[in-house]
Amino acid sequence: MLELKTVNTSYDFLQILWDVSLNVDDGEFVALIGPNGAGKTTTLRTIAGLLSPKSGEVLFKGRSIGALPAHEVSRMGISYISEELNLFTDMSVRENLLLGAYAVNDRKQELETLDFVYHLFPRLKEREKQLSGTMSGGERKMLAIARGMMSNPELLLVDEPSLGLAPHLTHDVFRALLELRQRGVTILLVEQNVNATLEITDRAYILEHGRIAMEGPSKEMKANEHVRNAYLGI
Ligand SMILES: Nc1ncnc2c1ncn2[C@@H]1O[C@H](COP(=O)(O)OP(=O)(O)O)[C@@H](O)[C@H]1O
Ligand SMILES: [Mg+2]
Numbered sequence: 410m411l412e413l414k415t416v417n418t419s420y421d422f423l424q425i426l427w428d429v430s431l432n433v434d435d436g437e438f439v440a441l442i443g444p445n446g447a448g449k450t451t452t453l454r455t456i457a458g459l460l461s462p463k464s465g466e467v468l469f470k471g472r473s474i475g476a477l478p479a480h481e482v483s484r485m486g487i488s489y490i491s492e493e494l495n496l497f498t499d500m501s502v503r504e505n506l507l508l509g510a511y512a513v514n515d516r517k518q519e520l521e522t523l524d525f526v527y528h529l530f531p532r533l534k535e536r537e538k539q540l541s542g543t544m545s546g547g548e549r550k551m552l553a554i555a556r557g558m559m560s561n562p563e564l565l566l567v568d569e570p571s572l573g574l575a576p577h578l579t580h581d582v583f584r585a586l587l588e589l590r591q592r593g594v595t596i597l598l599v600e601q602n603v604n605a606t607l608e609i610t611d612r613a614y615i616l617e618h619g620r621i622a623m624e625g626p627s628k629e630m631k632a633n634e635h636v637r638n639a640y641l642g643i
Contacts, residue, residue: 410435410595411564416465418455425451427619433597438590440606441599443616449599453566457489458482488562492569494553498542502533502552505541509559526555529585547578564595571602583609603640607631
């Protein structure tokens with residue numbers, strides 16, 4: 410579904426990604442892990458069309474999307490949930506969710522998707538009329554993920570959803586991602602919570618200094634000595 414071929418991305422003259430190649434198959438749940446500053450967010454921004462690669466290719470369902478602007482990438486079925494969340498704080502939960510469905514023209518489908526995300530995140534249903542700016546950090550994070558689902562994406566890019574969350578909320582967010590995956594959504598997840606991430610994903614890539622340092626099934630990664638030393642503290 411998604412393939413990056415020797416992607417190089419720079420901010421002005423500062424090159425961050427070096428020949429990054431990775432792929433995510435239809436229905437797969439793939440993790441991208443690595444230390445702070447490794448280039449994980451830069452990778453997601455490159456896929457989402459917020460940055461264009463200096464060289465290399467980004468393919469989505471066989472089509473080259475590297476040169477497309479973010480709104481076109483989003484219309485093709487890729488939803489990017491950034492760390493910043495970008496919610497409308499003076500609008501309600503429900504209004505924020507419906508804004509996420511801006512590209513959906515079918516009102517019935519829109520309401521069905523709304524029901525589905527309320528099922529995934531019952532707390533959002535309870536707070537549907539609350540202004541998003543008055544919600545807790547965990548609730549806002551769930552709202553951002555739920556909003557990303559409102560466009561019925563085929564591929565979800567999620568950047569560090571557990572950042573700053575209490576463990577029980579991290580658990581809720583991961584449970585929701587697993588349920589999305591069970592419903593056929595393909596997910597590329599960036600995380601620093603390596604232990605929990607390797608528990609729930611199929612495969613993982615490790616990005617270090619802008620290069621893919623390792624890749625493999627998540628189970629095998631958990632047993633790998635470098636991963637255990639550098640990321641799991643074992
Ligand atoms: N807008 C920017 N301009 C210049 N450098 C940036 C910008 N955003 C990030 N960087 C740099 O790019 C590198 C990778 O950042 P990032 O992709 O955010 O890493 P990660 O998400 O893995 O922590 C870091 O060294 C960071 O300082
Ligand atoms: Mg980041």
